[in-house]
Amino acid sequence: MNNRLRKITIVGGGTAGWMTALIMETEFSRTSAPKDRPRICLIESPNIATVGVGEATVPHMPRTIRKAGITERDFFRETNASFKLGVKFCNWNKDARGNRIDYVNPFAHGQILEGLEAAEYFLRFGNGDRDFTQSVAPHDDLGRLCKGARELGQPEFEQRFGYAYHLDAVKFAGMLSRVCTRRGVEHIQDEVQSVELDEQGNVSHLMLERKGRHDVEMVVDCTGFRGLIINQALGEPFLDYSDYLPNDRAMALQIEHPDPEKIESVTRSTALGAGWTWRVPLYNRVGTGYVYSSAHRTDDQAADEYLEWLGDSGKGATPRVIPMRIGRVRNAWVKNCVAVGLSGGFIEPLESTAIHMIEHAVRWFTEHLPTREIEPALRSRYNRQMNRLYDEVLDFICLHYRLGNRTDDQYWIDARTEMKIPDRLAENLELWQYRLPMDHDIGFATLFDFRVYQTVLLGKQVYDTGYGPGIRDRLRPVKKPIWFHYTKGAKAHLAQILKTMPDHKTLLRDIRGELEQPAYARVAAMKPTVPMPGEAPEPVKIQNMPNHAEIRSGAKDLQLF
Ligand SMILES: Cc1cc2nc3c(=O)[nH]c(=O)nc-3n(C[C@H](O)[C@H](O)[C@H](O)COP(=O)(O)OP(=O)(O)OC[C@H]3O[C@@H](n4cnc5c(N)ncnc54)[C@H](O)[C@@H]3O)c2cc1C
Structure with missing residues (x-):
């Protein structure tokens, strides 16, 4: 007889609980027969509300929805979703003349021009009154003009431009609950009153208010900030990040x-x-x-x-x-309990990363699926991986505060000068005074690679406001005509894109099936803009400048962004 897990119990019916159920069900049913895979059971208190926020996502989400076999039409209808092309940061920094800066961190990045990053050319030559994002991607313009993320009639999930979703958190959990229970996830509406441990300190059973004793083999704690099992029952310490991040x-x-x-x-x-x-x-x-x-x-x-x-x-x-409880548990997986969602930790929502972290937490857990032995080697590798994910997000969030330059409130001064930053980031910030972020600067990136750092540095105009003085004179020599041709071509293409892209509301109506003359197409041919963990990233295409004939014919349209 094998020793495989026969049952996984999830406690909590918020976004974390139902995402856990969905991803596990999707992963297990894709590769194994029902008799070989663990049953999934989700316990949710009918009396304790979910946090009810968490409505912005990152570009992994379309892939997760698609992988789970949910159509975008159902998803948009049921969660009142809209498209998200990036985050617009308003008034976080002042420019050299003291004016407010607004810039978009888009789900896209600059391309390679003759072997060099577009960011290097931009820093050297600028682009008139267009900022870095506006020079390399249409996302800012599309957002400002309230345009959609793809053309009418383009197939579902088609990522013409990188996108994620805005969604109604409560409706999203409701949709996932319906999908999961239809697919066999057991849903118990009851409250966990106490958690019993065995002699080894593993969770042996949960006492439910109405149903009584519930036996446990492996439990996922998705009980939100209260961390009912991971903190309260197992006593795993919480590492507070208040030295790094001011908001609570x-x-x-x-x-x-x-x-x-x-x-x-x-x-x-x-x-x-x-x-x-x-x-x-x-x-x-x-x-x-x-x-x-x-x-x-x-x-x-x-x-x-x-x-x-x-x-x-x-x-x-x-x-x-x-x-808000800001920080993380020392280890997300302790004994036979893994904490996912707010029970495992939370870094403030500035970059909408929490749902992204939930997705990784669950996917990595399915890759490290233990038997009933709960093998320590699997647990410790999983914990190391999760802690690196927290480090990745912490560094990037700290960057926004450390490179702010507002002086109008003590808060902003404290955020910049009193808050600690992780050593990794401190070392990089020392380095980036002399050159832009490069590939090998960021050791671990599920989301925030060196190009996203470039976008923030250039978006905040830090090189014009005191950081890295004289950097332009240090940059390696680059030829102006390369950049000039690129920006000229990009401008022409942007005009074409803005002409053909529908307004956002019309696109949403079409996807929801509310247009009188629908253009909606269902064929899904999605190319994710962000590689999934474990997958090799798309090789960077080294692309020569399009010539004018190519630009005019539209042949180089999409590759420009
Ligand atoms: C202000 C704010 C803004 C945010 N914005 C974003 C964002 O833009 N993007 C993003 O990705 N994330 C965001 N987040 C994070 C996001 O909201 C959460 O990661 C997500 O909602 C998951 O929450 P959860 O399921 O872990 O917890 P909760 O939603 O709190 O759910 C906890 C569940 O546990 C159940 N429960 C608790 N105790 C018991 C018990 N004893 N017995 C049985 N059940 C129990 C409750 O009934 C509930 O169902 C934000 C968070 C905050 C605080």
Whole structure:
């Protein structure tokens, strides 16, 4: 008789719990017969609400949805989703003249021109009044003009431009719950009252309020910030990140679209007095929130600031306050329990990374699936991998604060000067004063590779405002005509793209089946813009400049971005 796991119990029915169920079910059923795979059972308290936020994603999500056999039509209809082409950072930095900078961190990056990164040319020569993102990708323009992520009639999941989704968190969990239970996941609506451990310290069973004893072989703790099993029962220490990140509270409000026909296809992150606000436009409403530091604002002060920012949209509303536990458990997998989602840790939502981390956590767990022996080698490699993922995200979030240059509130000064940064980032920031980020600078990147760092450095215009003085004189020599031809071609193509791309609302209506003359196509031929873990990244194409005939004929259209 083999010793394979026969059952996996998930506790928690928020995004983490249901994503865990979905990804496990998808992975197991793809490769194994029902009798050989563990049953999945999800226990969810009917009395404890989910966190109810977490509505912006990154480009892994379309791939996960597709892999799970969910159509984009169903997904968009059921979650009121919209497209997200990137994050627009507003007012995080001031330019050399003291004016506010707004820039987009897009799901795209500059290409290689004659063997060199577009970023190097941009830093050397600039591009008139267009910033770096606007010079290498259409995402900022598409977002500003409330355009969609692909043309009408292009097949589902087709990534003409890199995209992710905005979605309604509560509806998303509801959709996943329906999909999973249809596919055989057992759903128990009951509350875990206590957790029993055996002599080795493994979780042996859970006591449920109504159903009584529930035996456990392997349990996934998705109970949110309370960490019912990983922290409370198993006592795994929580590593607090408050030395690195200032924000520990958030408040949220859902508002109506000021103009329902205009749906921006980017998430906005706008710096306020003691933190930043998010603006996530869905099909039918806009999710907003203020992430702030309790050391710099009381809840009342933060609410005043937030409501003022919302203007008429927030009139008479009372925002919901959400305390945030920032950091991670020392190890996500302890004994026979793995913590996924907020129970495992949370780094503030500036780059919408939490759902991305959930996806990796579950996928990596299925790759390290133990038997009932719960092999320590699998556990320790998994934990090492998860901790590296936290390091990756922590570094990148810290970057935004450390390279801010606002002085109008003590918060921004403290965020820049009082907060610690990880040694890895400190070393890179020393280096990048002399050259731009390069491939080998970032040891581990599921999402934030060196090009994303280039985008933030150039987006914040740090090389014009005191960081890396004289860097342009140090850069290796590059030929101006290469850049000149590129930008000229890119401009022509951008004009063409903007002409042909539909507005976002129309595209969403088409996908949802609400257009009188539908163009919707179902064939899925998705090329993910971000490689999945374990997959070799797409080889970088070294591309020569398109000539004018190619530009005019449109033959080089897509490759430009
Ligand atoms: C302010 C804020 C903004 C965010 N924005 C983003 C974003 O833009 N993008 C992103 O990717 N992520 C974001 N996140 C993170 C994201 O919201 C979470 O990662 C995601 O919702 C997963 O939450 P969860 O399922 O771990 O926890 P929860 O949603 O809190 O769910 C916990 C579940 O556990 C159950 N439970 C608890 N105790 C028991 C018990 N005793 N018995 C049975 N069941 C129990 C509850 O009923 C609930 O179902 C944000 C988070 C915050 C705080």
